[in-house]
Amino acid sequence: GQSLEQPSEVTAVEGAIVQINCTYQTSGFYGLSWYQQHDGGAPTFLSYNALDGLEETGRFSSFLSRSDSYGYLLLQELQMKDSASYFCASPYNFNKFYFGSGTKLNVKP
Amino acid sequence: EAGVTQSPTHLIKTRGQQATLRCSPISGHTSVYWYQQALGLGLQFLLWYDEGEERNRGNFPPRFSGRQFPNYSSELNVNALELEDSALYLCASSIARQGSSYEQYFGPGTRLTVT
Numbered sequence: 669g670q671s672l673e674q675p676s677e678v679t680a681v682e683g684a685i686v687q688i689n690c691t692y693q694t695s696g697f698y699g700l701s702w703y704q705q706h707d708g709g710a711p712t713f714l715s716y717n718a719l720d721g722l723e724e725t726g727r728f729s730s731f732l733s734r735s736d737s738y739g740y741l742l743l744q745e746l747q748m749k750d751s752a753s754y755f756c757a758s759p760y761n762f763n764k765f766y767f768g769s770g771t772k773l774n775v776k777p
Numbered sequence: 778e779a780g781v782t783q784s785p786t787h788l789i790k791t792r793g794q795q796a797t798l799r800c801s802p803i804s805g806h807t808s809v810y811w812y813q814q815a816l817g818l819g820l821q822f823l824l825w826y827d828e829g830e831e832r833n834r835g836n837f838p839p840r841f842s843g844r845q846f847p848n849y850s851s852e853l854n855v856n857a858l859e860l861e862d863s864a865l866y867l868c869a870s871s872i873a874r875q876g877s878s879y880e881q882y883f884g885p886g887t888r889l890t891v892t
Binding site (some may be wrong): 709711726741757765 | 781808810818819820821833835878879880881882883885886888
């Protein structure tokens, strides 16, 4: 199957900026989604990049570069409540849905 | 607007038994997706239903099956349960068969424990 690779854990301090990277296999790739999941909670949709470039939604931004098979999620002005796991995901061929293994973000005061 | 609902919240079964998990999508959503999330791991795609039909499945054995009803709710059945089936089973829904599947709305999950 297709795979999306992301770091397992990232730590940052409150108020800082953090970038979570995701690399992916290109065959059947249509675009990159990002989801947030708090411990014990359900994943919630954050953003989707169908085209190259930056998509901004408040403190969160997501970027895609198809030529590099790479994307990232950028979180600014980190807050304690941003401590969660973040997953990149892709609807390969729009009929199979692959998620990365998740990046656990620890925000420290 | 009600979100995706799943039942039961927790389910305890013994090895060899069958489990049935249920999901109701957001009103207006026709696609339902099932995922398995083992403790501390990512989501593994299980099944996708749309308009009452199975559209695709992930790399899981045939003992994982399901269906979608005319009201778009869905059921996941796991036969001949094995210990490694213990996981959180998440259901998600989206608006349309294609084009919107990148934005999925998840339910709270069913925690299945096999002893």
